Amino acid sequence: MTIQTDTPFNLKRRDFANDFVWGCSTSAYQIEGAIAEGGRVESIWDKFAAQPGNIRDGSSGAQACDHYRRWPEDLDIGKELGLNAYRFSISWPRIFSGVGTSQNEAGLDFYSRMVDGMLERGLDPWVTLYHWDLPQYLQEQGGWANRATVDAFVAFTDAVSRRLGDRVKNWITHNEPWCTAMHGNLDGVHAPGLKDFGTALQVCHHVLLSHGLSVPVIRANVPDAKVGIALSLHHLRPATESQDDIDAMFRHDGLRNRWFLDPLYGRGYPADVLQLCGDAAPVIHPADMDAIAVPLDFLGVNYYFPEVVKNDPDNLPLRSRVIAFPDCERTAFGWEVSPEGMTALLQRIQRDYHPGIIYITENGSTYDDVVNEDGAIDDVQRKNYLIRHLHAMRDAIGHGVNVKGYFAWSLLDNFEWAEGYLRRFGLTYVNFQTQKRTVKLSGRWYRDFLNHR
Ligand code: IFM
Numbered sequence: 001m002t003i004q005t006d007t008p009f010n011l012k013r014r015d016f017a018n019d020f021v022w023g024c025s026t027s028a029y030q031i032e033g034a035i036a037e038g039g040r041v042e043s044i045w046d047k048f049a050a051q052p053g054n055i056r057d058g059s060s061g062a063q064a065c066d067h068y069r070r071w072p073e074d075l076d077i078g079k080e081l082g083l084n085a086y087r088f089s090i091s092w093p094r095i096f097s098g099v100g101t102s103q104n105e106a107g108l109d110f111y112s113r114m115v116d117g118m119l120e121r122g123l124d125p126w127v128t129l130y131h132w133d134l135p136q137y138l139q140e141q142g143g144w145a146n147r148a149t150v151d152a153f154v155a156f157t158d159a160v161s162r163r164l165g166d167r168v169k170n171w172i173t174h175n176e177p178w179c180t181a182m183h184g185n186l187d188g189v190h191a192p193g194l195k196d197f198g199t200a201l202q203v204c205h206h207v208l209l210s211h212g213l214s215v216p217v218i219r220a221n222v223p224d225a226k227v228g229i230a231l232s233l234h235h236l237r238p239a240t241e242s243q244d245d246i247d248a249m250f251r252h253d254g255l256r257n258r259w260f261l262d263p264l265y266g267r268g269y270p271a272d273v274l275q276l277c278g279d280a281a282p283v284i285h286p287a288d289m290d291a292i293a294v295p296l297d298f299l300g301v302n303y304y305f306p307e308v309v310k311n312d313p314d315n316l317p318l319r320s321r322v323i324a325f326p327d328c329e330r331t332a333f334g335w336e337v338s339p340e341g342m343t344a345l346l347q348r349i350q351r352d353y354h355p356g357i358i359y360i361t362e363n364g365s366t367y368d369d370v371v372n373e374d375g376a377i378d379d380v381q382r383k384n385y386l387i388r389h390l391h392a393m394r395d396a397i398g399h400g401v402n403v404k405g406y407f408a409w410s411l412l413d414n415f416e417w418a419e420g421y422l423r424r425f426g427l428t429y430v431n432f433q434t435q436k437r438t439v440k441l442s443g444r445w446y447r448d449f450l451n452h453r
Contacts, residue, residue: 011387013452015394021124021405022450023085024078024427025362027131027175029061030414032091034068038106040094042136044143044184048191057420064415066435071114073437077428078411079121081443082450086123087361087407088114089131089175092156098137099152103159111160115167125168126407128230129157129214130207131175132190132417139192144180144203153210158217165222172300172361173211173218176232177260180207189418197317198280205282208263212291230300230361231260233349235341239310239323248311248320251276255318256307265353266293276317298404300361301349303389305331306341331365333423337385339392346396346403357404363389364409366416366423375438377429383442386427390449408446412437 013022029045049060067074078086094107118125130153138149161171174180181204183190186197194200215227236253238245254273262270268289274281312321329337342363349355365385369377386408397403413426421432427443430436439447 011390011394011449013449016397017404019404021085021359021407023083023087023123023126023405023407024081024411025087025128025407025409026067026411026414027089027128027133028091028094029064029131029133030410030416031065031067031074031412033061033063033066035062037068038094038110039097039104040091040107041097043091043093043133044136044139044191045133047136047139048193051193054193055418055420057422059415059420061415063432065412065430065432067412068110070435072117074412075114075117075121075123077437077439077443078118078123080439081427081447083123085126085170085405085407086118086411087126087128087172089128089133090160091133092130093133093135095156095159096135096152099141099148108159108163112163115164119167124170125164126170126172127160127164127168128172128175129153129160130173130180130210132180132184134191143192144206145185145199147206147209150206150210150213154213154217157214158221161218161221161225165218165225169222169225171218171222171225171227172230173214173227174207175230175361176302177204177207177211177229178232178256180204197277198282201277201280201282204259205284205288208260208292209288211264212288212294215294215296226297228296228298228300228359229264230302231257232302232304232362233257233261233345234303235306235338235345235348237306237308237325239308239325242311244311245309248318249309251318252307252309252320252322261349261353263289263292264296264299265355273318276319278317280317296355298357298359299349299353299355300359301346302362302409303342303345303360304363304365305335306338306345308336331381331385332367333365333419335365337365337388339388342389342392343395343399346393346401347399350396350401357402359405359407360393360403361407362409363406364425366425369413369424369429369440371429371438377438377440379440379442382427382440383445386442386446 181200185194186200188195238249258270308325413424413430416423429438
């Protein structure tokens with residue numbers, strides 16, 4: 001079911017606090033291109049995308065949005081939209097070309113120039129350190145499953161925060177560790193393409209540990225830093241009201257949400273899930289859990305869709321299964337559209353974890369855009385998705401959740417991982433042949449909303 005109706009413009013910027021952060025998010029591999037320039041070395045995504053069958057349209061991020069060269073134009077779009085913040089990620093393979101090598105000044109200079117460009121345009125820079133593009137040389141030594149990668153990440157964090165910390169005050173260590181671990185190492189649809197539950201859980205643990213050990217490094221280099229992590233979190237519903245489905249939903253929640261939130265907020269890994277994991281449980285050193293539970297300045301929530309969970313005794317280890325709920329509104333990706341799921345999720349996080357400050361660090365939708373004869377893209381559905389989720393966020397704030405900012409995913413159409421260029425999430429349309437940018441109706445709506453005071 002697709003709802004085509006337009007949504008009335010009854011939401012105002014002044015419904016939110018004056019100091020509310022309004023931004024867009026991007027990530028390095030998805031937009032930069034220029035994979036062999038400025039001393040950049042191979043990333044796991046270069047290698048993964050080169051293997052036939054891994055990316056649906058056979059593409060890669062080799063060119064993407066050519067943002068490496070076109071970033072001034074892209075930041076101009078951010079300014080034109082009226083954003084006051086811009087979230088981007090650092091490509092680790094641009095910064096270190098090997099373990100123990102000296103940092104690559106050309107890579108750091110690139111980001112330093114871009115940060116200056118943001119500040120010149122009134123965009124507060126929000127750095128994400130890891131958005132999935134691990135250097136391939138680290139994968140060859142086991143990647144995130146190897147504890148040594150944690151040390152390498154801390155060194156990377158140190159180099160970047162020393163260089164940019166005089167101007168960048170908002171830091172996100174990792175984007176969506178669930179995806180890093182599970183898509184990369186369990187279902188294998190993301191780089192490095194492995195399929196092993198034990199590896200996925202070990203990866204997960206090392207990613208969280210690298211987060212915990214990096215936070216004090218950022219704070220030492222940037223005394224006024226605000227540091228957090230961005231998690232992909234889901235509101236869950238049981239397929240039926242049966243106790244079996246409710247229990248299955250709880251187990252699914254254990255790996256989807258609690259596996260990250262519990263250790264970050266000092267409770268360790270959920271005991272019920274650890275028990276179900278059996279031998280696949282990660283190796284944990286004595287001080288690890290304390291390191292992971294380092295207090296944060298904020299929690300980044302990436303919200304896209306809810307999940308409906310059914311009991312499935314055959315589907316080990318969690319004995320649960322996500323089902324496609326019938327007759328619901330979906331994006332072109334098949335993701336259920338549920339703004340009320342966002343409100344419920346935010347309330348649940350607030351109630352169960354008291355994270356202090358929350359930022360929506362990603363939220364967005366993909367639809368099949370049509371370019372009109374006059375070149376305009378009237379993406380009514382994406383615009384409505386955006387408006388309805390802003391309403392949902394406002395509802396959550398009304399219920400006492402301390403949300404202080406919102407970043408739309410994404411500023412630009414980009415390389416959508418295993419889907420290649422088949423899925424467009426941008427508020428700005430990118431013609432990947434000509435690299436022409438056109439702000440879509442959704443982006444124009446966001447601009448009007450942000451400029452209406
Ligand atoms: O494109 C991704 C992004 O890299 C991480 N969060 C979800 C987005 C849409 O799938």
